[in-house]
Amino acid sequence: MEKIKNVAIVGVGLIGGSIGLALKKYLSSVTVTGVGRNVKRLKLAKQKHCIDKFTTDLKEGVKDADIIIISVPVDLTPKFIISVLPYVKDDSIIIDVASVKTEIIKAIKQKIIAIRKTKKINFVGCHPLAGLEKSGFEYAKENLFENSVCVICYDKTLCSKEALKKIKFLWQTMKTNIVELEPQKHDKILALTSHMLHLISYILAKQINSKKEYLKFTAGAYRDMTRIAASNPEMWTQICYMNRNFVKKELESFIKIATKVLKYLNDFNKLKKFLTSAYKLKVENRTSSK
Numbered sequence: 001m002e003k004i005k006n007v008a009i010v011g012v013g014l015i016g017g018s019i020g021l022a023l024k025k026y027l028s029s030v031t032v033t034g035v036g037r038n039v040k041r042l043k044l045a046k047q048k049h050c051i052d053k054f055t056t057d058l059k060e061g062v063k064d065a066d067i068i069i070i071s072v073p074v075d076l077t078p079k080f081i082i083s084v085l086p087y088v089k090d091d092s093i094i095i096d097v098a099s100v101k102t103e104i105i106k107a108i109k110q111k112i113i114a115i116r117k118t119k120k121i122n123f124v125g126c127h128p129l130a131g132l133e134k135s136g137f138e139y140a141k142e143n144l145f146e147n148s149v150c151v152i153c154y155d156k157t158l159c160s161k162e163a164l165k166k167i168k169f170l171w172q173t174m175k176t177n178i179v180e181l182e183p184q185k186h187d188k189i190l191a192l193t194s195h196m197l198h199l200i201s202y203i204l205a206k207q208i209n210s211k212k213e214y215l216k217f218t219a220g221a222y223r224d225m226t227r228i229a230a231s232n233p234e235m236w237t238q239i240c241y242m243n244r245n246f247v248k249k250e251l252e253s254f255i256k257i258a259t260k261v262l263k264y265l266n267d268f269n270k271l272k273k274f275l276t277s278a279y280k281l282k283v284e285n286r287t288s289s290k
Helices: 014-026 039-047 058-062 077-084 102-115 161-173 183-209 212-217 220-230 233-242 244-264 268-288
Strands: 006-010 031-035 053-055 067-070 092-096 121-128 149-153 177-180
Touching: 006 014, 006 058, 014 031, 031 039, 031 058, 039 053, 053 058, 058 077, 067 077, 067 161, 077 092, 077 102, 092 161, 102 121, 102 183, 121 161, 121 183, 149 161, 149 183, 161 177, 183 212, 183 220, 183 233, 183 244, 233 244, 244 268
Parallel strands: 006 031, 006 067, 031 053, 067 092, 092 121, 149 177
Antiparallel strands: 121 149
């Protein structure tokens, strides 16, 4: 496998910045170029060692890169992937890190297939399942991805086996556990395990914070259940809207269960049975995952 020498990160935020820090830790010979619009913030990202150098010129930033990482808001991801296509070199690999895959790959697939007829480029959809409720490179961590799962959505029409091997190496170097999924399978799973959970957290935050006089009576349960409601609402609007078909199904399923629990509040035994079954599932899964 050819050595990775240059990596470009388009969008040096929490995820992009954490990738940069991890690359500097585990692949110290790699040169990391940050690409963005705000010179002041790019300078600060360089001072934090998230990147080695930076530019606001997209062409200049990606033209020599072996791997181009698109780490921008999910709704802008297809646009940026398509925008870099004319500038990247032969055998380069473009990856994204977005939380939704089906719509993104659908938007870019034909463009990449067409350009691959004359230019050796590759695209691999990636989603590292790591993050914080905070955003920005200021909160970037070199160990953010350690022991986390990175989902890879591989499409043989968009990527060579050698390129896939290189991207797997990249994420494994950052200590992630790789799982390959079809884009739709990824979106269906994440609708339940992430996207719906954020919506529920926002709902709880809205309900509880609308009664400010109650806040002094909150404790650990409130903090645990509403922590992710401090996440960027614009970002989560984009994610949930883009994956709305799967999110709607999971939310409808949640509402059905909640409606049953509402009835169980009038029946002690049924309520206890439901809570006990949920408790056992949680304990069993916690034990088996160790």
